[in-house]
Amino acid sequence: MAGLLQALVGVSEKAADIARLCRREQPLFQLLVAEKTGPDRNRRFLQDFKTLADVLIQEVIKHDLGKEFPELQGHIHGEESNEFRSPEGEMVTVRVCATPGDTAALLLAVLAPEREAAELLADAVHRDVALADTALAGVELSIPLQDLAIWIDPIDSTNEYIRGSEDVGPVDGIAPAGLCSALVLIGAYNRHTGCPVLGVINEPFFRRDSETRRYGHHGQHRGSRDPTDTCTGGPHPRRWQGRYHWGVAYGDTRLSSLSPPGPSLVPRVVLSRAEAPAVQAALKRLCGGRLLFAAGAGYKLLCVILGLADIYVLSEGSTFAWDACAPHAILRALGGGIVALAGALQARRAGGTRTPPELVYNRPIDGADGAERWANCGGLVAYVDPQHLEAVLATLDTVPGL
Template identity: 50%
Template sequence: MADLLRLLLRVAEKAANVARVCRQEALLFQLLVQEKTGKDKNKKFVQDFKTLADVVIQEMIRHDVGTQFDEMIGFIHGEESNKFENGLGESVTVTVCVTEEETAALLATVLDGDHMAASLLARAIHQDPVAITDISTETLNMPLSPTDLGIWIDPIDATSQYIEGREEVLVEGHLSPSGLQCALVLIGVYHRATGEPVMGVINQPFHHKDSTGGWKGQHFWGVSYGSFKACSVDRPKDGTKESTGRGGISVVLSSSEKQAVKEALTPLCGLDRLMYASGAGYKILCVIQGLADIYVLSEGSTFKWDSCAPHALLRALGGGMVDLAECLRSSSGERGHQEELTYHRPLTESPGADRWANQGGLVAYLDSKLLQRVILELKGKF
């Protein structure tokens, strides 16, 4: 498991490098977007874009993990189709080849013969990043084998923020409502038999700029299986609040959240602690970091690739992520653990990407007592 975690940290940093390379060429970037259509389109957005960066990152992760752990091939899933249409209307299947030169040649067919751009991307794909050293990964000794596990990849979560590319000023101790900071690489590992998330890696490629004006990122990881829990993030000291009394809970929502949900939570939070941010993965990361106590989403507009990685970190810190609809149907908010999201079974009656939707909405939390309070406030309100 330590070997797998180290590999996922490495490929997540490679993914971050690809994402940064793709943003460095403004003219090229305009050519790298292609609107999703049909069953692959996320109904939440008027325009949901697939970028070549998304596809390249996903296939790079699939290639690198499959090369080192061939027993996981066939259980490495991603958000994107690896079919991409170039400017000539030709459909190209994007894969990572054995050599950098072969990958560059393939990418050139997607980029309408732009060999310079293809070479830049291929170099980012095949070049190992600066070694990520985290000595605590050496202690990961869990009774799991790669044959027990599957992977969900979200190559760039909050793609719309990535495409728009706003450079917001990061205020220490506060979440970023929008901008490049909300774009994340998410790699989640789940148990094939039970569907529980057991490992997660989050990479934030655009965390801050260095003295030269280049973007620098940061990464997070967590492991949770049985009684074993380990995380690169300390549990927030202010993350657990008293379960009695009113107010004091901070909740992060999507700006498009139902008005009934906002109104139901306002008495619990007050207007100043009801916050909004972009990207499902980023909103869950805000809970992990203690920038918000709870994330609530009432619609089924997120998917397994959005939630698997950060869910593993929440579990490693003693929290979790539940199906909101199931919690609201339960007779008591105390049964939250029974509604934890799982990652191994599709919704067979749903088409396309919706087969892997978190259909009942979700609530991400660190403190189960705060979860109970939020569920009780929401019951019967929408």
């Protein structure tokens, strides 16, 4: 299991490299966007995109983990279909081939005529990642691999990845939007109980290198060009530095790369700006008149993990298993969790005194199609401090319609 944890971190680093490469190379950025349709479309957004970066990262993670841990083959799940439409309209099945040359040839079917871009991507796919993390190397765990399955969100907050500004400043330590909210999420769960046991969150765009950030600003929309931007081959490449976080919660074992955040007297709640007005109004009263806002479910969950917020509330079923599995494992490692909001309120109204039910990751929704099979129906509440969870549930219990 310790080897799996190190492998998850390693593939998250490779994924982050690919995400940065696709954002950096303007031909990739312009060509590799396809609109989701049908049951794979997230109904919350008018336009929901998948990128080749999404698909390729997912397939790289599946390939590398399945090769190293055969027990996991067939149990590594992701958000994206690996079908991608080429410029000529043909469907291409994206996968990792035996050699960089073969992978480049397959990617060229999508990228043609951008041969150099296909070769750059293929090299990144086949490059070995070396981790220099002594703390991670010293972790010893024993969890049967045959009990585990994996959820991957290759690039959470895809809209911000595609269109998000690189220069959004934080408000109370939290970026309200922008490229920094695009994350790689990899979570392992017990395939029998659905309980999350291991999570890795990678921030590919944590910060820009101090030597390059002063140069040209990447356009926020496809097709924009800046003569000093590396995406257009300019002389001053913009380099991004990433970072990762991990957590393990299995049996009595609680391990994490992070320490539990310190308590705060008044809970700080982070929300989507699209959250229901009644929910916002109730929580604003609880929080002393101030709410925090951010983009991306994974990023809002990360804000709770890092102690930038105490609670993340979402009253709708617009997140999915791949959004929550990795952060949930880290939150459990820190003493918290993610409860199903509707179930928690129902139990509370029935007079239940036990810990509210938490999300699980092995139960598709009967009768649903496509991505909706794995939606977190009824919303969620993420927390570290159980007292904050109780205060929020007591407040939301008064909101009509919840």
